[in-house]
Amino acid sequence: MDNIFADKFRKEGLLLPEAYGSDFVKKVFQRKDMLFALVALLLFIGLALFAPLISPYNPNTIDLKNKNLSPSGEHLLGTDYLGRDLLSRILIGAQTSLSIAFGVVLISLLFGTVMGCAAGYYGGIVDETLSRVIDIFLSFPGVIFALTILGVLGSGVFNLILALSIVQWAHYARVMRGQVLSLKRQEFVLSAVTSGAGDFYIIRKHIVPNAIAPVLVLATIDLGHVILSIATLSFLGIGLPADIPEWGAMLSAGKEFMRTAPYQTIFPGLAITFFVVIFSILGDGIRDILDPNHEGGEIY
């Protein structure tokens, strides 16, 4: 074989599975909507991370002399019914909402993916058992289920993450199981079987990379949903203790003053909407990029 063949080969990085990742990043940069959402998300993650340094006030300092103030130079987003600075509370609240949302999605995604893979790939009694467990978890209405778990465990950040993860994982498991069921009959998977590859190798190299796209899309959109669920639970008064600023709890408290001080609900509401929209855009973008049949998809 001549060297031109080999040189061209190496230059084009044919052996490199990393090319897969770099293609994905390239596609993200080609999409303006995703780039916008990503920059906005990173900006807000940065603000949330540095919230204790940039917040103009202590988010929990009560100042009854300055309660229910409208936005002004002193308090950019106004104050709440206890005189606490709304901007500071929204910034610190972002820290709470985002860390809980990422925690919940990560735990449910990992657990759900493993369970879904096991059910779909091994089939038989493993599938029967896991599918019934998944059905049971899916049969409960999410918020009611989380309320029940929190009622037993008590409120708090860790318990909230645990409760929402218990509610969410089955969704990931169901999507993953469906994907694996169709993939394991595909001829490239059968080729790997006849080549003598083991189950773990096949799942890692062929099943998960081909099945993960809809699960990642679900996860991205779920980040927005989890933020809404945290807000709902806080709104119902069972999510987090009162001393932890959180957007849902702020909405709940602000509803009493809707007529006189509407910004107390508008600003936290906008923050929630903003994140849900960002995650929806990212979810849609990831779906398009990972879909081999979509124009501009990674495998085109």
Add this chain to the structure above:
Amino acid sequence: MSLPVLAVNELAMKFGNSEVFKNVSFSVEAGETFGLFGKSGSGKTTIGRCIVGLEKPTYGKILVQGKDILRMGKKEFRELRPKVQMIFQHPETSLDPRMKAFENLIEPLKLHSGLKKNALLERGEELAELTGLRPEHLARYPSHLSGGEIQRIVLARIMSLSPAFVVADEPTSMLDVSVQAQILRLMQKLQKETGVSYLLISHDLEVLRRVCHRIAYLEDGTITSVENIKRGINT
């Protein structure tokens, strides 16, 4: 006389109460292309899948180089597995869509050869050349390749395991006529060079007559006759 590469004895398969095939017996010699002809739905593919261990027949024996794969331990079967390979019918799903052609090609080598990166590259290049592939094919994802190019990669992939026996399930039925001939010629060339045996499954009698040494006719779930095409093995 040496043992046949593959001997199938009284193979039978039932799905529930319906019998797919019964009493299927044939053997394939080293370097032989044995054709299996039958209508769609006659159970040809299922027989092929049983031979490579993807399906478990209800009854019978499948002897590969004299050893019954149905009564083998898992470890022993895993060791034997590279020797018995399969080409599937649909080129578009034969390769992992998320791996470039070359990654697909060298996967079995990575699993079995223990070769390091550079040696792997070189062996992959040799196999690519052997099957008439060009560098630009190898840099592409499977969705950017034609059916014929994919079947070449599949053949290169299979040959990397130096199989004794290959079940080719309608390998050319999804290809146009000129590419069909190219792939069949490539299979014959590889047979001459490596001595591999083929079980060629097809519903196209013309294709079978062109390349097979013998053809078995599958009708109503059983082999009714075996035709000798009078072509010497490896000629």
